[in-house]
Amino acid sequence: xxxxxxxxxxxxxxxxxxxxxxxxxxxxxxxxxxxxxxxxxxxxxxxxxxxxxxxxxxxxxxxxxxxxxxxxxxxxxxxxxxxxxxxxxxxxxxxxxxxxxxxxxxxxxxxxxxxxxxxxxxxxxxxxxxxxxxxxxxxxxxxxxxxxxxxxxxxxxxxxxxxxxxxxxxxxxxxxxxxxxxxxxxxxxxxxxxxxxxxxxxxxxxxxxxxxxxxxxxxxxx
Amino acid sequence: xxxxxxxxxxxxxxxxxxxxxxxxxxxxxxxxxxxxxxxxxxxxxxxxxxxxxxxxxxxxxxxxxxxxxxxxxxxxxxxxxxxxxxxxxxxxxxxxxxxxxxxxxxxxxxxxxxxxxxxxxxxxxxxxxxxxxxxxxxxxxxxxxx
Numbered sequence: 146x147x148x149x150x151x152x153x154x155x156x157x158x159x160x161x162x163x164x165x166x167x168x169x170x171x172x173x174x175x176x177x178x179x180x181x182x183x184x185x186x187x188x189x190x191x192x193x194x195x196x197x198x199x200x201x202x203x204x205x206x207x208x209x210x211x212x213x214x215x216x217x218x219x220x221x222x223x224x225x226x227x228x229x230x231x232x233x234x235x236x237x238x239x240x241x242x243x244x245x246x247x248x249x250x251x252x253x254x255x256x257x258x259x260x261x262x263x264x265x266x267x268x269x270x271x272x273x274x275x276x277x278x279x280x281x282x283x284x285x286x287x288x289x290x291x292x293x294x295x296x297x298x299x300x301x302x303x304x305x306x307x308x309x310x311x312x313x314x315x316x317x318x319x320x321x322x323x324x325x326x327x328x329x330x331x332x333x334x335x336x337x338x339x340x341x342x343x344x345x346x347x348x349x350x351x352x353x354x355x356x357x358x359x360x361x362x363x364x365x366x367x
Numbered sequence: 368x369x370x371x372x373x374x375x376x377x378x379x380x381x382x383x384x385x386x387x388x389x390x391x392x393x394x395x396x397x398x399x400x401x402x403x404x405x406x407x408x409x410x411x412x413x414x415x416x417x418x419x420x421x422x423x424x425x426x427x428x429x430x431x432x433x434x435x436x437x438x439x440x441x442x443x444x445x446x447x448x449x450x451x452x453x454x455x456x457x458x459x460x461x462x463x464x465x466x467x468x469x470x471x472x473x474x475x476x477x478x479x480x481x482x483x484x485x486x487x488x489x490x491x492x493x494x495x496x497x498x499x500x501x502x503x504x505x506x507x508x509x510x511x512x513x
Contacts, residue, residue: 151449155442158386162393162438169397215407217414245408332406345402 177329180208180340196267199229199237204364205339205357207236210243210325212333213254213274214282221334222275224350228357235361240271242321243333250287253309255318257291260308261300262317269298339364370505378448381458381500385440388493392433395486399428413484421475429472433490436465440497455504462494462501469494 195208209225211218225238242258244251254274261270273294274281281290288309295305308314325335328342336343336353339360347356395417398404404417416422422429439461446454469491476483 147449151445151451154445158389158441159438162389162434165390166393166397166434169394170400173397173401173403175401175403212407217406217418247408332403332408334406345400345405348402348405 175329175332175335175342175345177335177342179342180328180337196240196262196271197237198240198268200234201237203232203235203237205232205236205360206239206337207353207357208239208241208337208340210241210321210330210333210335212243212245212248212251213258213271214248214251214278215245215333216278218334219275219278221336222272224353228353231354232357232361236357240267241325242318243325243330243335244318244322245333248282250282252318253287253291254281255321256309256314257295257305259314259317260305260311261295261298263308263311263313264300264304266298266300270294273298374505375448377500377504378444381497382441382444382448384493384496384500385437385444388490388497389434389437389441391486391490391493392430392437395430395490396428396434399423399430413486415482416476416480416484416487419475419480421472421479432468433465436461436468437493440465459501459504462497465494466498 207225207228209218209221211221229236229238242255244255258267258270258274261267274291277290277294281287284290291309292302292306295302328335336348338353338356343353343356347353395404398413399417399422404414404422406414417430424432440458443454443458443461447458472487473491476487
């Protein structure tokens with residue numbers, strides 16, 4: 146009996162490890178669904194026009210759900226800049242707000258971006274917020290910093306302040322968040338390429354480029 | 368306490384400690400496979416470490432090597448406990464390799480990434496404890512079964 150006992154113990158531990166790992170994987174695997182037909186950019190569902198950068202007729206759409214206070218989103222924003230240059234008119238980028246409650250100033254940052262958007266400067270504020278993320282994330286007076294960024298990108302400051310507290314910006318952030326939740330998003334950044342969620346294994350520069358190239362091969366026109 | 372009894376206790380403690388390391392490494396591997404370590408919202412902010420290029424080797428999460436390492440330590444400690452002659456040497460070699468790997472990973476966190484992940488630190492502590500246990504093993508041959 147003693148002769149076989151160590152084999153039995155080791156086998157039991159191996160099975161327990163594989164089993165618990167598989168169960169954990171199933172529980173933690175993101176269940177993000179594809180963007181349904183009635184919610185795609187071309188669906189004209191009556192929702193507000195999203196924030197789009199790049200060629201509006203581009204064959205590939207990269208849609209990001211992001212949180213301005215999330216460091217990986219900040220890193221992704223830098224990478225996104227490179228992608229936009231690389232793919233030029235073949236790629237359009239869409240940004241949706243998904244401020245996480247774990248980040249103290251994320252919602253306010255999203256409101257600042259939307260308030261800037263009401264003056265046609267969403268992307269300028271988007272870029273400043275990510276570029277200065279480390280500064281404002283730790284600041285006690287984020288509002289003052291956001292206002293200084295608004296001044297830097299040439300916004301009407303009084304309108305910006307009013308819009309940040311206004312219903313329009315709030316409703317827009319909320320609509321994006323609800324849309325994200327309806328798709329099963331829990332983590333930022335979550336990326337869709339031509340309405341298909343990016344597989345976790347492809348969540349790296351090579352994987353994203355490969356997905357964009359595959360989407361381009363499917364839709365070579367543009 | 369006899370040398371043989373002391374050795375037995377060390378093998379049992381090593382097996383238990385390796386199970387703790389195995390659980391930690393399994394959790395980290397699953398996190399890496401689900402992509403959770405590359406974003407915000409799912410786990411504590413370990414993304415600086417676990418989302419870095421150093422967290423993968425040849426496309427595999429570093430944590431998956433930890434799973435193999437801790438499982439091997441558990442296996443060798445168990446077999447050594449039951450008197451298998453070669454298990455002791457394999458246990459020492461495996462823990463030695465894991466110790467060196469841990470030193471490298473601590474260097475990466477401290478000097479290259481300037482960030483620490485609590486799960487990685489737990490794993491480092493586990494490996495150091497295993498190294499201490501292996502060092503404390505009394506010299507001499509275990510009674511042999513095979």
